[in-house]
Amino acid sequence: MANPIPRILLAGLSGGTGKTIVSLALVRAFTRRGRTVAPFKKGPDYIDAQWLGLAADRSCSNLDPFFHSRDVIRSVFFHKSRGADVSLIEGNRGLFDGMDEWGSCSSAELARMLDAPVALVIDCTKMTRTVAAIVQGCAGFEPGLNLAGVILNRTAGERHRAVLRRSMETYSDVPVLGMLPKMGRNPIPERHMGLMSDQEYDGAAHLDALADLAEDWLDLDGLLAAADAAPEFGPEPGPIFPGSAVPKAARIGYVRDAALWFYYPENLEALEHAGAELVRLSLLDGEPWPEIDGLYLGGGFPEVFAERIAANQPALRYLRSLAEAGMPIYAECGGFMVLCDALEIDGRTHAMAGVFPLTTTFCPRPQGLGYTEAEVVEDTVFFPRGERVLGHEFHYSMCVSDGAAELRHGLRMLRGQGSALGRDGFLHKNTWAGYNHIHALAAPGWAERFVAAAAARRRGGAR
Template identity: 70%
Template sequence: MVQNTLSRLILAGLSGGTGKTIVSLALTRAFKRAGKKVVPFKKGPDYIDAQWLSVAAGHSCSNLDPFFHSVRDIRALFYNKSQGSDVCLVEGNRGLFDGMDEQGSCSTAELARILDAPVILAIDCTKMTRTVAAVLQGCLQFEPNLRIAGVILNRTAGERHRSVLRKSIETHTDVPVLGMLPKIRTNPIPERHMGLVTDHESDATAQHALDALADMAEEWLDIEAILHSAATAPDFGPDPGPIFPGQPASKKVRIGYVRDASLWFYYPENLEALEHAGAELVRLSLLSDAPWPSIDGLYLGGGFPELFADRLAANTTIMRHVKTLSNAGLPIYAECGGFMVLCNSLEMRETSYPMAGVFPVGTSFCPKPQGLGYTEAEVVEDNPFFRTGSRIEGHEFHYSLCVSEASTPLKPVLKMGRGHGGGLGWDGFLHKNTVAGYNHIHAVAVPEWAPLFVAAASKYRSSS
């Protein structure tokens, strides 16, 4: 039998905001600088952390989520994406045992068991000494079949503080201390309304910031011991099979997708699923006035259109073109930021900016999230992308809300069982062959989406 060792670890925290993202980025870049091929993963539906991990590793990052991925899907994603790697690092989310309920379903701990991966805990030690040992003891005993392979102590105050922390852990537990990080006066990667500032906005300084984090890791963490912990992961087991079923289809349609500073939230597997189903992908921009090539379908992901509302509004040629394509029946699928672009207007800081005008509503940016978390929906209207009656699991994270501007009602495709969507229990609005809303999906969790998208694009191509 072939041994699938797959050196791997999960970097987890005790809660959100403990610094695990900074530690994950620091380790990922330090591993890369040590000559390792690092394949990063992010637990949960986060786009921004995943993008930073991609930049740090120089390798695409995939998301793993026990809510909308089956155990088989998680293992297939991990196995296939990790081939050829020297080490795989999975960044957890929230606290190690935090899930959707009191049983911790869909937690980072659950993912660790699915992957049979060692866990390294990053603990914020601000104003804490001996209590850290009690916390570790609790984690060690809380759930079975979980191996905590080490701990990284974050935000330590000085040598005396670090000495007491280390002695407390070594006296009361068997957990190795793999490093102790000092407090960082200035976060090298600042945050704003949806998380970390994106590498698109700080491209000139992104590599410098990541190298600064790697410098810190090399000075304060035991990189070799951490790599050894990852290497102690047991055999992964048999090949779980391919990510997508069947053989890749021959290329028969051209589907454009906007990827620029305004829209760039795409799971790599969503684009791969379209290619597997027979699409040639064409990268486009809403911020450039360069004319678009001929396409048979259009995918508008999420992003930050609110930060570029003035430039989007000024690019009237492309905005008119998008509306013309929609009215002509081009299959268009848009998520969150893409939906905002397709509306009549986008209001930001009391200024209203005209958008493409496909849907007779506007969106208004708010200071607090208007939809945040996992979603469950039923498909209630015939459309090009989902089968009527099917159930869709996804997620949403948006600060804007949908504001009615006309008496003409929107035709919703999705009835929300969980989540806010576009409001009043509905999302995924339909205009001709355009479906747009706040809901994000992962193609592996919704396997019908990509083949139906390609089929709709093929039908459009044949009729045009």
């Protein structure tokens, strides 16, 4: 049975063309018009996805051809688009930029997987007629790409816009779906890893300002028409998580606050599907934690909140006691930093939980960036030995302790930096911690093993 899913993918010629701001503006503008928008983000990303979800008032899922097969991508897209009037996917990097000269895992490849029309955002700074040449080149570069229109960004004034429009009308049949003026500053504040977290201030006013911009400068009706013109999606894909959900067997806590909040929704959903009752926790508010059988510490910005985390010594001591008692604890990036002895930033050292005799120090440049591939070298409650783990890393901190080489570790890095000496996934009893992020749909068995370990702990009476 065919399924109509209005959809459009926003892409750029490179990173920094403004496609994130345009995507947020469109999602918010469509939502304010009464449309239910299902937002998606291409590639490994937490921050843009969080903002897209805030703009749509609906969770945003990531779609990544490196992690996921075509079938998985179509399943996630189909099921997460249910109930929406339009689905919008924000691409990453340049439209055709992938992992090799063939553009594997590119935004263009994702658009073909989803039969999604593409709107191309172009930075028109100091360009006029050349824009038409670029658009024509993109339109014919790869077979199967449906270039539905362009959005001309950072235009200098009415004369600039007039020449751009005439050039496009003269040399191209690709429609112009809006032209945006140059903005004096980014309407959403940025920091080292991208847009600032919405959890640190109220982002609603900023999103509404972007929606106003979209109403004034973009062809919203034309963009919705392009999405409506997408081909029938085809037969309904299988479910995201095969089989029936398992009855609740264990309680797993996860820290979600302004310091730690990098979680793919499917990771939490996979744990629930495998039988976890999830409990949201915080390292910042001082509230005592309820009884739990397992703990998941995601990434985030512990360096920004290092002083507050260090001040919450009762929570840090309790965290260490859980690790010493053998609770299954899985920590990624920022969560790993919290489990170390100390975190250094701006010349100051802040005491952390002390599960691992390591110090992480914050650096001015990224210390690990991009996709990862690793081999599991020790059996744990999370992964069996010999398993190949796909992931990604994006961290500005690094381990500076001499003792890192002596610690047990679960991963040998085949691609990516990891934590130290080509390793990642430091191990202490049933705690796993490192810079590597995983996506549950690319790590079969991770959620089931995590829940099974937590359930075994519950049955054993140690909580």
